[in-house]
Amino acid sequence: MNIWDVVVIGGGATGLGIALDSSSRGYKTILLEQSDFSKGTSSRSTKLVHGGIRYLAQGNIKLVYEALKERGYLLNNAAHLVKKQKFIIPIFEWHLGVWYWIGLKLYEWLSGSLSFGESKFLSRNDIIKEFPELKSSKLKGGVLYYDGQFDDSRLSINLAQTCVQYGCFVLNYFKVKSLIKKSGKISGVIACDIETKKKYSIFSKTVINATGVFSESILKMDNDNSQPIRPSQGTHIVLDKSFFRSKNAIVIPKTSDGRVLFCIPWYDHILIGTTDTYVKKSIIDPVPFDSEIEFLIKTFRKYFIPKPKKSDILSAFSGLRPLFTNNKNLLDTKDIPRSHKLIINTSGLISIIGGKWTTYRKMAEDTIDRAIIIGRLEKKPSITKNIKICGSNVLFDTDNSYWNKYGEDKFYIKGLINDNPLLKRSLFSKDNIFHYSEAEVIWMVRYEMARTVEDVLARRFRLLFLNARKSIEISTNVAKLMAKELSRNNNWVESQVDSFKKLAMKYYYPKKLDNE
Numbered sequence: 001m002n003i004w005d006v007v008v009i010g011g012g013a014t015g016l017g018i019a020l021d022s023s024s025r026g027y028k029t030i031l032l033e034q035s036d037f038s039k040g041t042s043s044r045s046t047k048l049v050h051g052g053i054r055y056l057a058q059g060n061i062k063l064v065y066e067a068l069k070e071r072g073y074l075l076n077n078a079a080h081l082v083k084k085q086k087f088i089i090p091i092f093e094w095h096l097g098v099w100y101w102i103g104l105k106l107y108e109w110l111s112g113s114l115s116f117g118e119s120k121f122l123s124r125n126d127i128i129k130e131f132p133e134l135k136s137s138k139l140k141g142g143v144l145y146y147d148g149q150f151d152d153s154r155l156s157i158n159l160a161q162t163c164v165q166y167g168c169f170v171l172n173y174f175k176v177k178s179l180i181k182k183s184g185k186i187s188g189v190i191a192c193d194i195e196t197k198k199k200y201s202i203f204s205k206t207v208i209n210a211t212g213v214f215s216e217s218i219l220k221m222d223n224d225n226s227q228p229i230r231p232s233q234g235t236h237i238v239l240d241k242s243f244f245r246s247k248n249a250i251v252i253p254k255t256s257d258g259r260v261l262f263c264i265p266w267y268d269h270i271l272i273g274t275t276d277t278y279v280k281k282s283i284i285d286p287v288p289f290d291s292e293i294e295f296l297i298k299t300f301r302k303y304f305i306p307k308p309k310k311s312d313i314l315s316a317f318s319g320l321r322p323l324f325t326n327n328k329n330l331l332d333t334k335d336i337p338r339s340h341k342l343i344i345n346t347s348g349l350i351s352i353i354g355g356k357w358t359t360y361r362k363m364a365e366d367t368i369d370r371a372i373i374i375g376r377l378e379k380k381p382s383i384t385k386n387i388k389i390c391g392s393n394v395l396f397d398t399d400n401s402y403w404n405k406y407g408e409d410k411f412y413i414k415g416l417i418n419d420n421p422l423l424k425r426s427l428f429s430k431d432n433i434f435h436y437s438e439a440e441v442i443w444m445v446r447y448e449m450a451r452t453v454e455d456v457l458a459r460r461f462r463l464l465f466l467n468a469r470k471s472i473e474i475s476t477n478v479a480k481l482m483a484k485e486l487s488r489n490n491n492w493v494e495s496q497v498d499s500f501k502k503l504a505m506k507y508y509y510p511k512k513l514d515n516e
């Protein structure tokens with residue numbers, strides 16, 4: 001009988017990080033994801049690799065310190081997907097300016113040798129020059145600081161590839177249905193291949209539940225009805241860059257709900273978010289609430305001269321934070337700490353809850369350290385601080401060109417075009433913003449485990465998140481290319497396009513809905 005050392009349930013940031021930590025230490029590891037990698041929360045973040053200035057304001061120095069270190073490791077290990085980004089906090093009251101400046105100096109100091117750059121004070125004129133769209137009547141000046149920005153779901157795809165390099169099995173579209181137990185102890189899982197509907201028994205010395213907001217469903221399989229998760233929805237909207245032309249990001253430090261609001265340039269668009277709304281039920285495709293959209297638009301309009309309307313939204317997407325809390329009555333989720341927590345059941349089931357994308361590596365290290373004890377595995381140290389993530393061995397230009405997100409893989413994609421020059425064709429008949437080529441779709445199917453049109457358009461190209469209408473335009477083209485690669489028929493093409501359209505319609509507002 002084949003017995004694994006570690007089974008990881010869940011292929012988001014947490015599960016993929018654990019699978020990499022485990023396999024790179026030499027443990028026999030398999031990861032099972034019920035859908036696509038990062039289909040859940042891990043493709044829906046604010047795209048920040050950060051210590052978290054808000055957590056600093058809350059006095060959570062330990063989390064900020066840890067996250068700033070991890071930010072530095074991520075930049076070193078995934079330079080093709082993580083970049084340094086300038087952020088500016090505008091100041092409208094002098095005493096707050098002094099406060100932010102001290103806080104950001106502390107932020108910079110905490111990052112030590114892994115600092116991203118020096119924060120500094122900017123004059124009113126500097127800010128107006130940088131952000132002509134900002135309302136300036138009460139503006140006094142601003143503070144500039146540095147943080148990281150990344151492409152979350154592309155990082156998860158590259159993490160999956162890195163796991164494979166270390167001998168790990170990573171399977172998407174494989175859902176864990178139940179746990180196998182022997183004398184009260186977990187000895188594996190029963191999982192179903194979603195495409196073939198075939199079930200498999202997978203035996204293992206340890207089982208790790210890394211299913212984010214779905215963790216309670218795995219705990220239930222272990223007869224544990226506890227409810228440690230408080231899901232909190234965060235929504236973003238994406239606008240055309242004409243609403244905000246700067247290459248720098250801006251942070252509105254205190255919104256009417258007591259949070260910060262980020263306006264960040266992202267792939268030539270502007271990403272605005274986020275919200276923090278407690279939700280009762282965790283679902284895989286959460287949809288923005290009208291109140292969230294209205295809040296984001298209203299807050300943007302309060303600080304900026306342009307007046308976006310609901311119909312200007314190119315894409316709006318929501319994600320659920322898997323927050324851990326013992327306090328069932330705490331509904332104001334913005335106050336729940338973002339640190340992670342390990343839960344160990346008497347059966348030996350290990351659940352990892354909470355945390356952030358930025359700290360996924362440290363979370364993984366902590367989890368495997370515990371798995372070694374529980375599974376009585378031979379003790380070996382974590383080596384992930386120095387593992388280069390697939391794609392990052394870029395010994396060439398590090399400019400911000402279109403191909404950079406693929407890192408060194410761009411050479412292989414261009415190789416596909418050399419072999420078949422027709423693959424250079426653009427997926428759009430005419431469009432000068434999105435340069436997606438047919439070759440990339442082929443690459444994604446062959447080497448990035450894309451199985452559906454949504455996998456390609458949402459989490460590999462990111463088009464669903466940038467411009468939902470445009471993503472519908474090329475869905476048929478993508479489906480046909482995929483069908484050829486995967487030997488699928490016309491029915492498959494039709495049903496893929498149909499279900500993708502239904503999904504994408506939830507990401508934008510085709511009709512004029514509000515009082516525009």
Ligand SMILES: Cc1cc2nc3c(=O)[nH]c(=O)nc-3n(C[C@H](O)[C@H](O)[C@H](O)COP(=O)(O)OP(=O)(O)OC[C@H]3O[C@@H](n4cnc5c(N)ncnc54)[C@H](O)[C@@H]3O)c2cc1C
Nearest residue numbers: 010012013014034040041042046048176212234319357358
């Ligand atoms: C709005 C928002 C903004 C954020 N912004 C940032 C940010 O800027 N920077 C940052 O560092 N962090 C950010 N975060 C936090 C970060 O995104 C999350 O902490 C992280 O993505 C959680 O990853 P996860 O793997 O735990 O969960 P998920 O990504 O949800 O992964 C869990 C996976 O488990 C799978 N699964 C569930 N049940 C099963 C089963 N039975 N069998 C197999 N698989 C199963 C699901 O399909 C899912 O893919 C943000 C979060 C939100 C919601």
